[in-house]
Amino acid sequence: xxxxxxxxGWRRHAAYAVLGLWATAPFAGNGAxxxxxxxxxxxxxxxxxxxxxxxxxxxxxxxxxxxxxxEFVLEWTKETxxxxxxxxxxxxxxxxxxxxxxxxxxxxxxxxxxxxVGDCEDFALEKRxxxxxxxxxxAALTMAIVHHRECFFAHAVLLAETTAGTLVLDNLDDxxxxxxxxxxxxxxxxxxxxxxxxxxRPR
Numbered sequence: 001x002x003x004x005x006x007x008x009g010w011r012r013h014a015a016y017a018v019l020g021l022w023a024t025a026p027f028a029g030n031g032a033x034x035x036x037x038x039x040x041x042x043x044x045x046x047x048x049x050x051x052x053x054x055x056x057x058x059x060x061x062x063x064x065x066x067x068x069x070x071e072f073v074l075e076w077t078k079e080t081x082x083x084x085x086x087x088x089x090x091x092x093x094x095x096x097x098x099x100x101x102x103x104x105x106x107x108x109x110x111x112x113x114x115x116x117v118g119d120c121e122d123f124a125l126e127k128r129x130x131x132x133x134x135x136x137x138x139a140a141l142t143m144a145i146v147h148h149r150e151c152f153f154a155h156a157v158l159l160a161e162t163t164a165g166t167l168v169l170d171n172l173d174d175x176x177x178x179x180x181x182x183x184x185x186x187x188x189x190x191x192x193x194x195x196x197x198x199x200x201r202p203r
Contacts, residue, residue, distance in 0.1 A: 038165025038178035043186055044200040051196050052188070055143065058110040058125070065129070068192050070137025076164035080136075081176075084160060084167075087130045089174045091123055097171065121156035123171035128158055139192055146184035157182075159189065 051059070051066075059066035074080055098117045112129065113122045121143070128141045140161045147154055158169040159179065166179040179186070189197045 038167070038181075040161065041159065041166040041179045041186070041189070046198045046200045048191065048195040049188075049198050051190070051194070052110075052145070054108050054110040054121075055190075061111070066194075068138040068142065068190075070139045072137070072139040072161055072192060074136065074140045074160060074162040076162040080162070083134055083136075084131065084169070085174075085176060087127055087134070088169045088176065091127050091130065092171050092174055095123055095126065095171070097123075120171055124156050124158035124169065127169050142190040142192075144189040145187045146182075147187060149183050149185050154187075155184065157184070 050056070055066070074084075094116065095113045095118050096116055097119060099119050110121045110125065112118075113126050118126070124143055128138065128143075131141055132138050142159050142161070144157050144159050145154065146157060155172075157171075160167045160169060160176075167176045168179055168182045168184075169176065170182070185202065186199050188199070191197050
């Protein structure tokens, strides 16, 4: 993300999971007792707007990959939970975090990870690609741009809209978290009509 600039910034970003900055309990979605109630993401909307330029470029380079079809809410079963958790873990394990400017020499490029390297939005896009390949509907898997509430870095995650609530798939954590338990302020989220939803800033 363009908001993570400078060597110290991306090194902190890559190390957050190790440092334990996820202080909230994970969402118990694999048949275990749910640790907390989770609802659908519910924030005041400021406006609808065009997608970020980097996402538009990704969509142009990958025709059809941004057309979100099918059911927009996943039925959250043990099987669904196991598959989503597995993909989240696999991508986090297989891909090495590296900022675009460090290995590509450009500020920000949204793409699928290549050569086992990517940054936060690349992780999220790859997770959606794998879940769609497994038969999950793209409409229930939307990109979101967020900011960490305490460490103040920009970040991208994949949101899964489910009957158990809106869950966050994050490259900084293998566990799934409810959207309001994640340590983020939500800036924008992908909408199903091609526009993005911009949320009001908290006062």
